[in-house]
Amino acid sequence: MTQKLINRASELPARGPLNEEGREILLSLKNVDITFGKGDNAVKAVKNASFDIYKGETFSLVGESGSGKTTIGRAVIRVNPCAAGEIDYKGVRISGKISKALDREVIRNIQMVFQDPAACLNERATVDYIISEGLYNFHLFENEADRVKKVETMIEEVGLLPEHLTRYPHEFSGGQRQRIGLARAMIMEPELVIADEPISALDVSIRAQVLNLMKKFQKEREITYLFIAHDLSIVRFISDRIAVIYKGDIVEIADTEELFDYPLHPYTRSLISAIPIPDPKLEKHKALFTYDPSVHDYSTDKPQMTDIGHNHFVYGNSKEIEEYKAQREAGVPLKSITILDEGEEAPSSVNDNAVVDEDFLQTPIHDTGSIWLAVLCFFLAPLGIIATLMFKKRRHFRNYKMCRTGTIAGFCVLGAIILLFLIFLLMSVL
Ligand SMILES: Nc1ncnc2c1ncn2[C@@H]1O[C@H](COP(=O)(O)OP(=O)(O)OP(=O)(O)O)[C@@H](O)[C@H]1O
Structure with missing residues (x-):
């Protein structure tokens, strides 16, 4: 009522x-x-x-x-x-x-x-x-x-x-x-x-x-x-x-996935790069993208919010908007995170046109650290060495750790079996 x-x-x-x-x-x-x-x-x-x-x-x-x-x-x-x-x-x-x-x-x-x-x-x-x-x-x-x-x-x-x-x-x-x-x-x-x-x-x-x-x-x-x-x-x-x-x-x-795939404004990219990576090793080697507002020259060419298609709006002057549109139309997801190699210096600026390589963004999906990797490497220890090296190279650190553990355990057990075999062989000969 x-x-x-x-x-x-x-x-x-x-x-x-x-x-x-x-x-x-x-x-x-x-x-x-x-x-x-x-x-x-x-x-x-x-x-x-x-x-x-x-x-x-x-x-x-x-x-x-x-x-x-x-x-x-x-x-x-x-x-x-x-x-x-x-x-x-x-x-x-x-x-x-x-x-x-x-x-x-x-x-x-x-x-x-x-x-x-x-x-x-x-x-x-x-x-x-x-x-x-x-x-x-x-x-x-x-x-x-x-x-x-x-x-x-x-x-x-x-x-x-x-x-x-x-x-x-x-x-x-x-x-x-x-x-x-x-x-x-x-x-x-x-x-x-x-x-x-x-x-x-x-x-x-x-x-x-x-x-x-x-x-x-x-x-x-x-x-x-x-x-x-x-x-x-x-x-x-x-x-x-x-x-x-x-x-x-x-x-x-x-849209959320659009923004994460194509963070066109450098400030958005800096926010994405600030998201902590759940792997401490990757996080340690991550180069933070810092936003420097002085990269924009808005003295004559004034910025405005512009629809660049794909339900995506970006703030920039006409020159920037052209660049953003070109980046978006290239259809290749943009890189926001750089993982440095051991000892590599963090770049002072980030390459705007860089493209996602074997990237961290995929890491949470593929780098699962499944226990089955350890089990497989345990039973197939020689192949485990190859898998371990492969995952290390691709920086899939969770998978790498699992394979390494399985391979080491596999070799230890194999070594123990060979040792026991040799002892029994010696005892039966003597
Ligand atoms: N009542 C107020 N009087 C004067 N300045 C204010 C007032 N409320 C907000 N501001 C100013 O407006 C700006 C935006 O503040 P706001 O609280 O909206 O930020 P925010 O993004 O919500 O930050 P936070 O995450 O810390 O809450 C700040 O510079 C703040 O100092």
Whole structure:
């Protein structure tokens, strides 16, 4: 009943506008500038940001600390005002002055989940109240029994128990508090959730659980996420599309795999090169690609965000864009990571046209370190030597270690058998 009343009075259409490919645009930033302070002290935190987020996708915004990610998130929920440009939700402008009714709908439809659950949960309130707060503010329940039912269902959905509802946030672990934060957001039945570094403050072991929970909600409720993170490794496996932001400028937007295969802007490449390699030996020999903004000469030829095809947008001047297009059209994935040989000096700059060789990027897939390699090398020790050398040459260090272990063990056992044989031979002769 309450729900029906809200829907009837809605200032927003049921669906957003469609793009040329028929995808529904839920959120759209159009040439958005966000400035803090005035006069000489003014800080332009976000410059001319434009992007669309489609219904049901996970769109990630990635960049180093202070690049303006949170500022954009807070502008979407109307906390930060836009100095220029506009933000549209389902095709309706939600930035600037809007009606009270629309403002309430935005608050309800767009929820935010924060990095530090400890800091954003009211420590004096019970979990029951924290989760119910939005329900109270928007009268989203028929009666007390209905509210209790909604809250109990939600606490179970995030993997906690109804008996946890009477407790306070400090009685929970970081991961559990993030679950409470998610419950508080999801009970509002939002369409868009802005997740601002939701797993950065959590133990590595807990991170996947929270991401899986977010994925579950997305699947069940068709939630759209704007996921904010400072490194690409976190977002690679959860994002449909990624936007990279550097000091307030969005420098590249592409589908996730496209971005990892063709990181055209040098800043994106530096972020990819910063992703830790799970093999300590490779990590030790990795040459970090550092971004030097002085490589761009924007004195006369001004940069702009340009569509270079393949649903891929890059920020650059006309000369750079031509180069980016040529690199993309060559169709050969670009190299972001250089593994140095023993004793080799790290290059001071990175060759822009370099191509992936027998590359690290393949390493996690093929370099599995399977135990069966050790078993095979154990029984076929002479062939194990060849396999060991081959994997070493290709820098498949996990496979190399397995083959080496199997081969050594194989030769040890073979040696022991030969020794025993010789001893028995000697004993039978003497
Ligand atoms: N309320 C504010 N007043 C003044 N400056 C601000 C304010 N909020 C943000 N800034 C400035 O805007 C810039 C972008 O900040 P923002 O918090 O959006 O960065 P971020 O990319 O989210 O970084 P982090 O990952 O550290 O949160 C920074 O230079 C910051 O100092």
